[in-house]
Amino acid sequence: MTNSWQAPDAPVPPRYGEFAVPAAPVPVAPYQGSPYQSSDPGRGWAPPPKPGLIPLRPIGFGTLLGASFQVLRRNPKATFGSGLIVQAAIMLVTVVIVGLVTFWALDRIDSAPLGQKDAVTAGSVLIGALSLIVPVALSLIGSALLQAVIVVEVARATLGEKLRLGALWRRAATRLWPLTLWTLLLTLALLIGVAVIAGIVVLLVSVGDVAGIVAGVLVGVFGGLLLAAASAFMYTKTSAVPSLIVLEKLGVRASVVRSWSLTRGYFWRTLGVLLLVGLIVQVISQIVTTPVSLLFGVGTVLVDPTGAFAEQSSILSVVVSLIIAIPVAAVAAVVQSAAVALIYLDLRMRKEGLDLELARYVESAAQGDDVPDPYLAPAGSGGYPAA
Helix, strand or coil, rough: CCCCCCCCCCCCCCCCCCCCCCCCCCCCCCCCCCCCCCCCCCCCCCCCCCCCCCCCCCHHHHHHHHHHHHEEEEECHHHHHHHHHHHHHHHHHHHHHHHHHHHHHHHHHHHHCHHHHHHHHHHHHHHHCCCCHHHHHHHHHHHHHHHHHHHHHHHHHCCCCCCCCCHHHHHHHHHHHHHHHHHHHHHHHHHHHHHHHHHEEEEEEECCCCCHHHHHHHHHHHHHHHHHHHHHHHHHCCCCCCHHHCCCCCCCHHHHHHHHHHHCCCCHHHHHHHHHHHHHHHHHHHHHHHHHHHHHHHHHHHCCCCCCHHHHHHHHHHHHHHHHHHHHHHHHHHHHHHHHHHHHHHHHHHCCCCHHHHHHHHHHHCCCCCCCCCCCCCCCCCCCCCC
């Protein structure tokens, strides 16, 4: 006796010679948590958009390094051109002013009477030191301007925009003085640290005994290491300050506070990127400049073995050095400034979802909508709260 009862929901087995018809699959709605989820049910993920320099997602280590150099290739006239103008102005003004003052001071010392030699020498040294004020001031302003230009370029290139040199300079000039003030504060802090350590070393060594000399050497070595560590720490924690000043239009103090918050939890990663980019730039600079310097030195010896044209050779050496040093310094400044700007973008993408804001901006701009700048901080808030 067979039991013909079966559960009402159980599938009916096919009879002999028939084929089973599979049940229709139940549609599953795509996961809505990912900003890059495809609307196609057959695809579970779509790559993040890349309207310009980088994909709109938190930046990987390799992408960040590559994009720092890609800034030069993407818009060379505006980026390399800006670096070339700034570095050429700084170096030429430094060589002209310091060179002329040095030549005048040496001539004055040589022609001074024997009884006034010490006074004239002291005065000439003081004038030579004062002559450095103009190049140093120009260097601070030029460095701040170039950094602002590259920050603007990286920010707009990420959105797929390509600005000309004049447009970049006009945008950067609006935030030049706060950024110059920040550069001046960093320089003064470093100089004060060096002066304090040097003063302590001089005081200890001037005692004259062996213990004082040994103590001076130890203070110099360990003080220098401590100063280097403190400088690396401060530079890393405040690495986003230039971008905050330029893009979010914050003041110096608010930028420092916000940069300190943004880098929280990402200190070692930020420090690693900064050190690696700096190391790569220095290696490339040495690869370019060292062979040329060696060839020029050997060529000078072969052409003028007796040194009869030593003065002309010195002038030619300065000219050749400038021709090589200016482009190399321009490339180094652009790459390092770009790395700092990319670090800022990466931190905001990781902690504040800036990639989503940028994607919405690109989409809205493509449709012709009038949308606000996605980089600006809310008015009166002093910046987005960082996690």
